Amino acid sequence: HEFCDAGMGYNVVGCGGSDSSSRRILIKGGTVVNAHHQEVADVYIDDGIIADVKPNIKVGDEVAVIDATGKFVMPGGIDPHTHLEMEFMGTDSTETIDDFFSGQAAALAGGTTMHIDFVMPVNGSLSLGFKAYVEKAKKSCMDYGFHMTITKWDDTVAREMEIMVKEKGINSFKFFLAYKGIVMINDELLLEGLKKCKSLGALAMVHAENGDAVFEGQKRMIELGITGPEGHALSRPPLLEAEATARAIRLAGFINTPLYIVHVMSIDAMEEIAKARKLGQRVVGEPVVSGLVLNDSGLWDPDFNIAAKFVMSPPIRAPGHGRALQAAVSMGVLQLVGTDHCTFNSTQKAFGIDDFRKIPNGVNGIEERMHLVWDTMVASGKISVTDYVRITSTECARIFNIYPKKGAILPGSDADIIILNPNSSFQISSNSHHSRSDTNVYEGWIGKGKVEITIVGGRIVWENNELKVNLGSGKYIKMPPFNYLFDGIEKADVSYISSLRAPVNRFKAMQ
Ligand SMILES: NC(=O)NCCC(=O)O
Ligand SMILES: [Zn+2]
Numbered sequence: 001h002e003f004c005d006a007g008m009g010y011n012v013v014g015c016g017g018s019d020s021s022s023r024r025i026l027i028k029g030g031t032v033v034n035a036h037h038q039e040v041a042d043v044y045i046d047d048g049i050i051a052d053v054k055p056n057i058k059v060g061d062e063v064a065v066i067d068a069t070g071k072f073v074m075p076g077g078i079d080p081h082t083h084l085e086m087e088f089m090g091t092d093s094t095e096t097i098d099d100f101f102s103g104q105a106a107a108l109a110g111g112t113t114m115h116i117d118f119v120m121p122v123n124g125s126l127s128l129g130f131k132a133y134v135e136k137a138k139k140s141c142m143d144y145g146f147h148m149t150i151t152k153w154d155d156t157v158a159r160e161m162e163i164m165v166k167e168k169g170i171n172s173f174k175f176f177l178a179y180k181g182i183v184m185i186n187d188e189l190l191l192e193g194l195k196k197c198k199s200l201g202a203l204a205m206v207h208a209e210n211g212d213a214v215f216e217g218q219k220r221m222i223e224l225g226i227t228g229p230e231g232h233a234l235s236r237p238p239l240l241e242a243e244a245t246a247r248a249i250r251l252a253g254f255i256n257t258p259l260y261i262v263h264v265m266s267i268d269a270m271e272e273i274a275k276a277r278k279l280g281q282r283v284v285g286e287p288v289v290s291g292l293v294l295n296d297s298g299l300w301d302p303d304f305n306i307a308a309k310f311v312m313s314p315p316i317r318a319p320g321h322g323r324a325l326q327a328a329v330s331m332g333v334l335q336l337v338g339t340d341h342c343t344f345n346s347t348q349k350a351f352g353i354d355d356f357r358k359i360p361n362g363v364n365g366i367e368e369r370m371h372l373v374w375d376t377m378v379a380s381g382k383i384s385v386t387d388y389v390r391i392t393s394t395e396c397a398r399i400f401n402i403y404p405k406k407g408a409i410l411p412g413s414d415a416d417i418i419i420l421n422p423n424s425s426f427q428i429s430s431n432s433h434h435s436r437s438d439t440n441v442y443e444g445w446i447g448k449g450k451v452e453i454t455i456v457g458g459r460i461v462w463e464n465n466e467l468k469v470n471l472g473s474g475k476y477i478k479m480p481p482f483n484y485l486f487d488g489i490e491k492a493d494v495s496y497i498s499s500l501r502a503p504v505n506r507f508k509a510m511q
């Protein structure tokens, strides 16, 4: 089988490996954590579904028993933001190095059991894009969903958005306000898109940077002779992220539809979200793990190969931004943590050796997110374990309308479960990670807490540092429209329209 040759030292069940995992499993004596509650209890899994959660469940000898005493039993992570096997930034940099097989295998080794990937249209066609991604995802070994990217506007696109929502199970559309000349859209298109999203009950998502100003900033850097990776950060400062974030928020407010800001990387952008939420606007902010735990110093590394691996957009910011973003997550100003896993190897990154504008943008994270958030936020005492579950799993399931099938350990939920040992530790290295990339932006990180077991669809796929993935077993999860952010939105239409007449009234209406 073409996918058996993973070459990464793990078994592919169905390609010669043996499926030793049981369809009935009892997880005994762990602390079962949901977003709203934690208790010491047993979890009984039957045929891929959680059948029961309570203390002292009795089972027969045929059931495999896992002792989870002293460990946390939690819903598998859901990563709301990935780019597997994506063509991006020109053909020379080819596609992101992880496909739906290696990217998902890496995810499972790190405790993530579902992700939502961004479909890129083919020549502007949503249906061709969807078809292409259905093909790519046939290799899947865990469940996944799709967002759809909108790169142009006409009647066909508007009609296809409807088909995506009503027939294909997509409930979110992404608009790039950056990457001028590649995928960037203008405000006119954004307004059309926001209106359409509202009518369909689909969530509008934006990559918020002012692409025209970034273009200008890049030109300035090149004129100054700054061609290395540090030019990437210098050409697109936080104020350009804040401007686009504020603009998108205001336009979404004008249309009165919920808005999701992907990869919030700066204090400046986060404060725009905080301000809007304080006024009652339905805005969701998604930081990514790189933005929470790294800073921009790597971009100044004299070794191009090291510096280039940190190039992503918006850029990883100066020290201080990550800490502030973590605080915003802990206070609920930002709601869930993604990765923006968009991995290029060092050969692909080297395409921009003479010009930072040609370095393909993106960093890894799908395997590291659960560990890094635990280490930096739970082990350090910034957030509770229940909040950890909320920001890594449950909130994503709620926003994309698949809760409690996903994001919970409840009877009837899918048996996508992790067992984390808080007294163990993890170590990150490109020598041992499961991505196909030859580099890792978190190289050398050692931290507290370790995902010792990952169960996906009722099968143990990660145990004793070994992966046993089941090729083709991942299912496409259809995500219905009109999530909770749309509840009662039409009532807000009325108060919003009257509030447009007087700023004072608007403020009162939002109290
Ligand atoms: N973020 C990044 O640099 N690459 C992935 C594409 C995107 O989300 O902007
Ligand atoms: Zn983006």
Ligand SMILES: [Zn+2]
Binding pocket: 081, 082, 083, 340, 342
């Ligand atoms: Zn992205």
